[in-house]
Amino acid sequence: MDKILKKNSLSQWIKKLESYTIYAPVKKDQVWEYEIMESPDNIELDYPNTVLSPKKIIFPQREVFLEFNRSDENDLEIKEILPEEKPTIVFGVRPCDARALTITDKVFRSDIKDIYYSKKREQTTLVGLACNTPPSPHCFCTSVGGNPYSKEGLDILMTDLGDRYYIESITEKGYKLINSAKNLFTQPKTEDKKALEKNRTESKKKIQQQIKDIDKIPPKLNQMFDSPFWDEQSLGCIRCGICTYICPTCHCFDISDEITSTFPLQGKRIRTWDTCQFPSFTMHSSGHNPRPDRASRLRQRVFHKFQYFVERYQEYMCIGCGRCVDQCPVGINIIEILKKVRDYESKSLHAKTS
Amino acid sequence: MVNLQDLKKEVQKILKEGKIKYFIGYEKREDEPFAKPSFIKKPEDVEKLTWNPTCVHNLARFLVFEKRRKASEKEPDERPVGIMVKGCDSRAINVLIQEKFINREDVYIIGVSCENTGVIDEKKLSKKLKNKQAQKIDFGEKDNFVVTTNDGKMKVPSKEILADNCLECKTNYPVVYDVFLGEKIERKPEDPFESIKKIESLSPKEKYNFWKEQIDKCIRCYACRSVCPMCYCDECVVDSIELSVTAETTADEKAKKIIWTEKSPVSSENFTYHLVRAIHMAGRCVDCGECERVCPVDIPIRLLNKKLEKEVVELFDYEAGFDSDRPPLLSSFKEKDPQEFIR
Numbered sequence: 001m002d003k004i005l006k007k008n009s010l011s012q013w014i015k016k017l018e019s020y021t022i023y024a025p026v027k028k029d030q031v032w033e034y035e036i037m038e039s040p041d042n043i044e045l046d047y048p049n050t051v052l053s054p055k056k057i058i059f060p061q062r063e064v065f066l067e068f069n070r071s072d073e074n075d076l077e078i079k080e081i082l083p084e085e086k087p088t089i090v091f092g093v094r095p096c097d098a099r100a101l102t103i104t105d106k107v108f109r110s111d112i113k114d115i116y117y118s119k120k121r122e123q124t125t126l127v128g129l130a131c132n133t134p135p136s137p138h139c140f141c142t143s144v145g146g147n148p149y150s151k152e153g154l155d156i157l158m159t160d161l162g163d164r165y166y167i168e169s170i171t172e173k174g175y176k177l178i179n180s181a182k183n184l185f186t187q188p189k190t191e192d193k194k195a196l197e198k199n200r201t202e203s204k205k206k207i208q209q210q211i212k213d214i215d216k217i218p219p220k221l222n223q224m225f226d227s228p229f230w231d232e233q234s235l236g237c238i239r240c241g242i243c244t245y246i247c248p249t250c251h252c253f254d255i256s257d258e259i260t261s262t263f264p265l266q267g268k269r270i271r272t273w274d275t276c277q278f279p280s281f282t283m284h285s286s287g288h289n290p291r292p293d294r295a296s297r298l299r300q301r302v303f304h305k306f307q308y309f310v311e312r313y314q315e316y317m318c319i320g321c322g323r324c325v326d327q328c329p330v331g332i333n334i335i336e337i338l339k340k341v342r343d344y345e346s347k348s349l350h351a352k353t354s
Numbered sequence: 355m356v357n358l359q360d361l362k363k364e365v366q367k368i369l370k371e372g373k374i375k376y377f378i379g380y381e382k383r384e385d386e387p388f389a390k391p392s393f394i395k396k397p398e399d400v401e402k403l404t405w406n407p408t409c410v411h412n413l414a415r416f417l418v419f420e421k422r423r424k425a426s427e428k429e430p431d432e433r434p435v436g437i438m439v440k441g442c443d444s445r446a447i448n449v450l451i452q453e454k455f456i457n458r459e460d461v462y463i464i465g466v467s468c469e470n471t472g473v474i475d476e477k478k479l480s481k482k483l484k485n486k487q488a489q490k491i492d493f494g495e496k497d498n499f500v501v502t503t504n505d506g507k508m509k510v511p512s513k514e515i516l517a518d519n520c521l522e523c524k525t526n527y528p529v530v531y532d533v534f535l536g537e538k539i540e541r542k543p544e545d546p547f548e549s550i551k552k553i554e555s556l557s558p559k560e561k562y563n564f565w566k567e568q569i570d571k572c573i574r575c576y577a578c579r580s581v582c583p584m585c586y587c588d589e590c591v592v593d594s595i596e597l598s599v600t601a602e603t604t605a606d607e608k609a610k611k612i613i614w615t616e617k618s619p620v621s622s623e624n625f626t627y628h629l630v631r632a633i634h635m636a637g638r639c640v641d642c643g644e645c646e647r648v649c650p651v652d653i654p655i656r657l658l659n660k661k662l663e664k665e666v667v668e669l670f671d672y673e674a675g676f677d678s679d680r681p682p683l684l685s686s687f688k689e690k691d692p693q694e695f696i697r
Contacts, residue, residue: 241574242650245574
């Protein structure tokens with residue numbers, strides 16, 4: 001269902017949705033983040049990439065699973081903490097960030113259903129905003145199966161047409177939001193549809209980064225596990241967790257017990273984000289570390305996204321938002337790495353395969 | 355001015371002579387205005403090297419990785435590593451030598467002067483350029499940078515886009531080196547502690563509120579720690595995981611294992627991390643500004659270190675990294691040291 005919303009009606013629409021918890025991009029100091037919106041009047045939708053994607057709302061960095069309390073030897077009280085009922089809307093979601101959730105859905109909502117993730121995902125309505133200009137010079141969504149106006153994972157897609165938004169409701173959840181303020185929306189005219197098409201052709205052209213023949217990369221990686229390539233590429237890595245924590249598709253986590261009192265034993269079982277870039281990631285009790293150096297950790301990041309995940313789900317675990325490239329403190333660039341992998345023709349590779 | 359050709363010639367020479375095992379410098383990136391760390395092994399690769407105001411990284415951090423790698427090798431190459439340093443980076447090397455983490459002969463240092471300016475703050479630059487994209491940035495004549503954008507060249511006064519630590523830097527040339535390129539120009543900032551003035555004037559409650567808001571943003575990526583040459587502990591307080599846990603270890607025993615900070619990104623744990631780190635920087639931080647530069651959520655981490663730097667100057671007349679022969683501040687004692695806290 002397509003509609004038109006005048007820009008100056010946007011805050012009125014949001015006011016009608018007050019029964020929801022509403023997140024929108026907010027500028028704090030120098031950076032943008034999705035925060036709970038304080039007033040619909042100050043909503044600003046002219047933002048670059050937020051540091052963290054809406055992943056932080058659906059799959060927060062910290063989640064409490066249960067609380068335990070052993071008041072005496074024979075009495076262990078365990079209280080399960082289930083995700084709360086909290087209908088939520090996220091406004092101004094980038095199409096790539098919404099696609100990212102369809103990727104993490106495959107992990108958290110398939111054979112085994114993660115109730116924490118699923119509950120948040122189901123009760124959250126994602127209102128997207130198409131990217132008229134790429135929010136980052138490192139955007140490469142079109143190379144990994146997306147585009148600046150992709151609807152995948154979204155409930156509504158808005159496109160900025162200057163003085164008005166072209167609104168497309170994609171799901172039942174999206175339809176409900178529009179229905180709650182029916183009189184604010186009008187039917188699109190032929191000229192609106194034309195403007196939308198023109199906008200799309202132009203916005204796609206503005207994506208500066210392209211990775212051609214990306215489908216050559218997963219089979220190539222298969223031959224490069226033991227390549228010295230990873231040593232060369234990781235020389236500058238400082239082993240921080242930025243690239244993975246800010247990644248909308250990275251979803252590794254750790255579960256630990258946080259003890260608040262020893263006698264009596266009290267505490268919480270929590271889930272927190274984890275990252276393959278930290279030395280302690282999957283370290284064994286014996287002290288053995290399956291990924292002991294920076295090379296094997298960088299390799300893990302690239303392989304998980306462009307080999308293991310592709311093998312398992314036939315899809316890249318990357319949506320091309322460019323955040324990891326924008327934010328890497330030492331200029332490690334996954335676009336460059338992928339192009340080098342695609343073109344990699346070393347003597348050692350030939351020696352191994354022949 | 356540093357002549358880039360001189361730098362390349364020097365590096366090529368020491369690589370050809372086999373004097374160093376490899377060289378850590380900066381290289382220009384394709385289609386990106388900011389340089390990145392470069393690791394040069396072959397003499398012919400020196401053409402990659404660059405020196406301009408986007409060479410922000412403190413390369414001394416890579417000496418920490420080098421030491422670890424060397425320790426894991428059965429027959430390590432004992433030759434020194436070549437490294438290119440700015441003033442603050444050279445002071446970091448001095449602290450590493452002073453603390454006996456590395457030996458002076460482990461490094462062959464090529465020092466470069468910061469051309470009386472320093473390096474650029476990427477955030478200030480993008481604010482200044484608004485929608486334009488920088489393609490190339492060079493040192494200009496005195497107190498200017500020349501920024502090339504898609505719109506052509508423009509001169510930008512250095513004060514507007516210099517990193518805060520460069521604005522407050524007292525010695526923008528190296529203090530330890532084997533070869534020095536450029537000129538040593540004394541430059542005294544008006545107030546080396548300008549940036550902390552505002553915070554110092556706040557009441558304790560206001561200070562707490564300011565820091566709580568900042569520290570709450572932390573996502574615990576540990577980039578500030580990972581980029582810091584002074585953060586070379588084998589086991590960091592935040593990673594202290596007692597691994598000697600077996601199938602027989604009981605819940606009670608597990609509960610008794612020391613965990614200094616939990617993984618939860620909540621105020622208490624974030625504060626523990628940042629304050630523990632700050633305290634460990636007292637008398638050691640050389641104000642290269644890397645911790646603040648790399649923070650993805652823009653926490654002004656440098657202010658914590660700057661305050662401690664000021665305390666150390668005022669109490670002990672000590673500045674980190676200027677003299678590697680002097681004993682480290684926190685492991686030495688002088689009779690005239692203030693000791694009110696002990697009485």
